[in-house]
Amino acid sequence: AQSVTQLGSHVSVSEGALVLLRCNYSSSVPPYLFWYVQYPNQGLQLLLKYTSAATLVKGINGFEAEFKKSETSFHLTKPSAHMSDAAEYFCAVSSPTRDDKIIFGKGTRLHILP
């Protein structure tokens, strides 16, 4: 069985500061991992995905995430926060066979302080 835990339902950072959103997963097989963003009253947008290639994955809007097997983590980072980054972020896990359903974390709402 797979699961994903996002630490912190709300995270606040100052504009220009480092963004770090934490995600830990549990999987009995090497996983696929995803980060999604949801802006207010909009659908989801895929930020980036890990599919067993490079462990450091670069996504859109300056975000990146690093797969750390030893820590079962896939934290999302961005060097400098912008006001436009305020949104809810979801981490998700699925299996490489693509036969398994995708499991989402509870989400982390990112607040950007001026």
Next chain:
Amino acid sequence: KAGVTQTPRYLIKTRGQQVTLSCSPISGHRSVSWYQQTPGQGLQFLFEYFSETQRNKGNFPGRFSGRQFSNSRSEMNVSTLELGDSALYLCASSFWGTVAPHFYEQYFGPGTRLTVT
């Protein structure tokens, strides 16, 4: 290129009724998946279709069903609506490349907001 479209955008139904939601994927995408989003349960996977076949299904009762047509458009149906079915229903279309490093893209529609009274 045109994005994923979902119709209708908003829907109000009464308990016991049934509802059909529609999703038109991005041209060239043969995979369509559906998700339910509620404040209490968060985001949950409903099912995925690929080339008119259901490839995977989440943990939802049989009242939730779907299908995909030959043009990749998909519909999901919920019968005998319950208050707890009130949610934002999201559809996504995706494309997996078959050649390494396995190009992948996925786009979501804006969702259908279903309210059951």
